[in-house]
Amino acid sequence: MPNTETTGAVLQARDVSKSYRSGQQELHILRNLDLSVQAGETLAIMGASGSGKSTLLNLLGGLDRPDSGSIFLSGADICGLKADQLAGLRNRHLGFVYQFHHLLPEFSAIENVAMPLVIRGLAPREARQEALPLLQQVGLEQRVDHRPAALSGGERQRVAIARSLVSCPDCVLMDEPTGNLDEETAAQVLELILQINREQAVAMVLVTHDARVAANLDKRYQLTDGQLQRL
Template sequence: MNSQVEIHTEQAVPVNTGGADVVLACRGLRKSYRQGNRELEVLRGVELEVKRGEKLAIVGASGSGKSTLLNLLGGLDTPSSGEVWVADQNLSELDANQRGWLRNRSLGFVYQFHHLLGEFSALENVAMPLLIGKQAVSRAREEATEMLRAVGLGERLTHKPSQLSGGERQRVAIARALVTRPACVLMDEPTGNLDRATAKEIHKLMERLNGEMGISFVIVTHDPDLAAALDRCLHLIDGKLEHAGENRV
């Protein structure tokens, strides 16, 4: 990888690693926390590459560091050592404003709890990343409307989160994550707060949007059905990722 500090403002550019179409990668990623007189090492040299359009599951025991890894990959936390590359950019070489801009353009985030803004409508919640990225209001509303229709909520544009079901709120969160057409969406237990039937609907939705848009998904999950439906599954054990096999070709 070649160092490149200038931020791209066009569609997300893949990391070029040996000719592979890689959109997100980390090298030698380590993270430690100080607990009193003791240092707790959570991640111990994690290596990962995510290709364009790939759907990847990360599984592991509670407290194994899965959410920590996701936060580092998303530039929401800084590693103790190692590098994270997003859209051909080394995050360690960027300042806070540049990292924020890169996250807005190249990454989407979905969590177990939707984290929608309760005082805003579904349309306004989904348009928010575009407005933060300096998109014109009229264009942001058009793109947010299109994305909400894509997730089956075209009739819920003006509804606030309190007027939506749990599954609908999570669909809004997914639409918000996808509206900037990022290279990769990072998901932390996206169906963990849903009943089984609704979770299956969300699984199908993610599968369809991945096929239609070619966006990569990295999903931390305890759901064996979701993990089995993805292209690849990695286990986080003792601070390192271990290959769990290809789920399908």
Template sequence: MTDQAVISTQQLAKSFSDGDLQTHVLDNISLTVNKGDRVAIVGSSGSGKSTLLHIMGGLDSPTAGHVWVNGQDIHAMRSKAASKLRNQQLGFVYQFHHLLPEFTAVENVAMPLVIGGMAPKAAQEKSQALLEKVGLSHRLLHKPSELSGGERQRAALARALITEPACLLADEPTGNLDHRTAQSIFDLILQLNEDLGTALVIVTHDTELAGKMDRVMTLMDGQLQSGS
């Protein structure tokens, strides 16, 4: 693990049990993501890509191994401390936006800041500024049902980045979008990566998208290999 490492995994393994049957999904995975890195993880459906991403983000527990987020072993921490670390250091974007339907775009994006203890007014001001940056200045007070698919994903991306996390973990972030909208969302992700210095780890089936990253890792038979 280097001083620049924002996420580092060591000998990660994950197995699922169903009666006497054991399924080994991840086996001895070690990966270091440094500040500003752009890493794509590709592989067939069911290969464990999402499981790996969830373990890296502290949302799922490994059967064995460790994950350090900015030098702290997230799976060795108490639940409250781990949640605080996730809130401050990691951002998450999924194929589905997961915006809260009863809140406006600006309220949804401000939510992680409010949860982290920032005053609501200050949180909404920062939220508005970031929504303007992702091209949603005209949609601040719209609820998710009033936004297009691309607009919802832009809002979800802004919410993931509002805390200026060390790393953005994205699971098929353009999977529900048409090609043109997907390209604009991914270009936005790369621009924000440059502007904020946030590292990216993206799980994707999109080879064109993966090819724009600095590193492409393939998950196959539980092992993570360089190159696709």
């Protein structure tokens, strides 16, 4: 059921809380947090190490569930969905770029990019055909058959970005996409991200420590004491 209150938002967290238990102690990481991501916008989430940025991204991406509150993806509350329903919705509407790329080591660059389509049921040959223009777009047409171990850090991150876009998602969630790269490569990857955003109008949520990266995005938020403040 579409929820009319979320109109315009491709992704929304409403009154979300998340705690972790550590021995006797309960760690309240997110407290009644709200966030709305509008179609096509770019958004930075900043905050100290351990403030809960990855926790929030995992909840937004349906990789983990909040203790309370709701996550709306394209109008549907994903928190009550069964695992297979959630996986299907995530596959169609969301892309994810992990902090350490999470490419499958035994598969080539193009096979990694094609993987979300194969999971969706497309024949591997067709999936490769759809993956190829994305690898070209990120400048890796000469590296399609390389496995991740034979790619540089920046190249791996570009493969991960291509993979996150292959299913034409409404929104891509990126956890420190430039975090492990040298300054020049980080600037190139950021430029690529912004170019894709302009061309495809896909919304992007970037977790970043880098104020220069954040300065290039539409909105900036700081995660402190479990809540987001607009900067």
